[in-house]
Amino acid sequence: MPELPEVETVRRGLAALITGAKITDVDVPYPKVINGDVPDFVAQVKGATFKHFDRRGKYLLFRLDNGKTIVSHLRMEGQYSVEPAGADWHKHSEIIFHLADERTLMYNDTRRFGRMTIATTGEEAKVVPTLAKLGPEPTEADLKLDYMVEIFHKSHRMVKPFLLDQTKIAGLGNIYTDEVLWQTKIHPKTLTDDLSEAQLAELRENIIEEIKKAIAGHGTTVHSFSNVFGQVGQFQNQLDVYGRAGKPCLRCETTLEKIKVAQRGTTFCPHCQVEVR
């Protein structure tokens, strides 16, 4: 599942491979992948060149040289690949960008959840309102401790769904949320206003570090993630809790449990992560 580190890995791959490439034509075998009018999307994109690649939270932003931006969200299993001339479409190719140098940029999504929207650069939030509501990026520079304390203490929700809320902090998903809660020894059902400033400071550090390390490891491949080169990530080898239910906690040997918290599968250590109330 692409979370922020996986999306960032894709962004870097696309930037390395197709910056400066011109789009000569577009095929859309699965029209639902486009939000809005498909012929309009094709018309706005055809003839343009990929200038650079940005990311905000889990959204990719393809900057074109004609003042337009393609906003792309991979959702569950969306993947990009850059193929040499003459390559066949994949079984689940939703959209194919033909490039002037005969290569193709394919977007493949076995679950067909991912969506793409064309926007005017700088006005993306007009067509993708969520972009304007995203919380800060989980970085040292953007995620201030004062902000953390403020939003956690004025809210009265369970910490797990709170961390998944993209309007609070952008980019965390189920995997990294379970990891940082385990690292910080916080039970996923703990209420946000029950966390001390010291716990929030530690949680913040762990979030920033975890995301940084996952990006350095080119993301986590659990089900199907791969970068534009078709390579899997490395970070799944560094996961401490996600996917390890029934196995011993790496700190205390207690068997890790999997429970539902706000309808989301959640793995945690019942000994290290003590429920408070």
Next chain:
DNA sequence: TTTATTGTTGAGTT
């Protein structure tokens, strides 16, 4: 055959 899974949005309820 049913259920769980995953990110996000939206509807509806407390």
Next chain:
DNA sequence: AAACTCAACAATAA
């Protein structure tokens, strides 16, 4: 207003 639950989306695997 805030927070909760549930459904929907689509495909796959157990």
